[in-house]
Amino acid sequence: MGKGKIVNTQILALIRYLQSPLGRTVPQLVEDMGVSRATIYRYLVTIQEMGLPLTSENRGREVYYFFDMNNPLVGKNIFESLPFLKDDFVFDKDEKLLIELLFSNTDATFPILSNRINDLHEKMQTLLSFAGHVSDSEKIIPIKIDRRGVSIVHSFVDLPKKKEGDKMDIITALCDASFSHKVCTVTYRSKADTVKTYDIMPLIVFSFQGGIYTIAETKSYDYWCKLAIERIEDLEVKNERFTRKTKLDVEYTLTDPFGIIQCDQFEIKVQVDKNNAQYLMDREWPKDRVNFSEPDENGNVIFSCITSGEFEVLRWLRYLGSGAKLISPPELVEKLKESIRDLSNTYGLN
Structure with a gap:
């Protein structure tokens, strides 16, 4: 040569x-x-x-x-x-x-x-x-930051401006594994302080409200999970490529305005009064998730949204107070009523 x-x-x-x-x-x-x-x-x-x-x-x-x-x-x-x-x-x-x-x-x-x-x-x-020639089987999600602070992490240059300490190697390994479809063995400490080790198939790494997370499928079961990087105690990238097991739309999941929650999605319908309607319609919402009806004679609108963030929805409705009325789903209406009763009891309003 x-x-x-x-x-x-x-x-x-x-x-x-x-x-x-x-x-x-x-x-x-x-x-x-x-x-x-x-x-x-x-x-x-x-x-x-x-x-x-x-x-x-x-x-x-x-x-x-x-x-x-x-x-x-x-x-x-x-x-x-x-x-x-x-x-x-x-x-x-x-x-x-x-x-x-x-x-x-x-x-x-x-x-x-x-x-x-x-x-x-x-x-x-x-x-x-x-070189600009991406496999048809791979969908590269562009780096973007929305109003809730969700940002896709492709490498260390996309991280928030803060020190990640000894988690940098884990973040880098997850980014590489999600790109190359490699199985990872993760040791994870849950919020209940339980430590477990199992195999995951990382799909994406992203930052959200100051934290770094990965959405991954589990190798043994057909479901996905969201893992906080700060709770990962150890990670090993295996020399084993994976094939997707679920039909989860990762990009769509990241657009949920009420949080990135690991549960089934549902649609809420909320009647919003005139005073709150304009405020909500002026905000930026994912177009394929949120819809507003035409105002009625009193200026009220129906706000519809597909979400999985039940807890955040309930908290948001309590914040709006009498300016919003949850119409559906019925089971969530009952949970909202129960939370209002509990709040009333706490403050001795009954």
């Missing part, structure tokens, strides 16, 4: 390492690639000159290099900037589908071969997605 091809391959490898969610330091890159510090610095300059979104960040005494995920180049074909690649390097749709077909129809009996196939598939998915 000629020297030019070796250099080209090394730069491509460096680009791959720089896609690590935590970024890489120069000493780490030296160890990763087996070249000198001077060579790494020269390659970093070359990558910057290519116009790729390389940035750095001081963390303690170390400088970490990574790609700026907010740069508009990310998610597009950044490899077009590489002069060393042939024009036919970019995968078209047919080639992408063929790659998926090859992997989906490959069954390796021997573990050593199976592991290599899984590793190769993970590398191909990373390459395809970073």
Whole structure:
């Protein structure tokens, strides 16, 4: 192999390492690639000159290099900037589908071969997605923050501006596992202070109201759960790929205006008086979850919403007081009445 091809391959490898969610330091890159510090610095300059979104960040005494995920180049074909690649390097749709077909129809009996196939598939998915060619079987949810503070976490650069302490490795591992569809063994401490260890299939990592969470399916049972990262005591990513077991729409779940709750969804209908109606209609609501009727002769409107946040709905209705009347579902109406009776007893209003 000629020297030019070796250099080209090394730069491509460096680009791959720089896609690590935590970024890489120069000493780490030296160890990763087996070249000198001077060579790494020269390659970093070359990558910057290519116009790729390389940035750095001081963390303690170390400088970490990574790609700026907010740069508009990310998610597009950044490899077009590489002069060393042939024009036919970019995968078209047919080639992408063929790659998926090859992997989906490959069954390796021997573990050593199976592991290599899984590793190769993970590398191909990373390459395809970073170059702007995402598998049709994968739906990448764009980073977004809504009015409740829900933000998708793809890597450490998407985390809220606060220290995550020793949970950073867990967050990074979950982000990688959700992207590559890897099973994880998690040791989790519940609110009841019970510690259990079991296998999960992480679907997404997100921040919500200052906390970091993951939505995952359980490997043993056909249901999903929401886990708080701060309660995860240990996490191991297994060399085992998973296939979705539930029909949960993760993106839709994250749009629930009354919280991200692990239970069945239901529709509420609330009659809201004129004074509160305008306030509610001026707020930003998920269009596919919330609907307002036309005002009646008194200015009242019917507010309809699909949610799973029963507790938050009841608290919200108590806050609105006489300005809102819950119409349905009937079982929730009864729970609201019971909570009002309890509140009346507490304050001796009966």
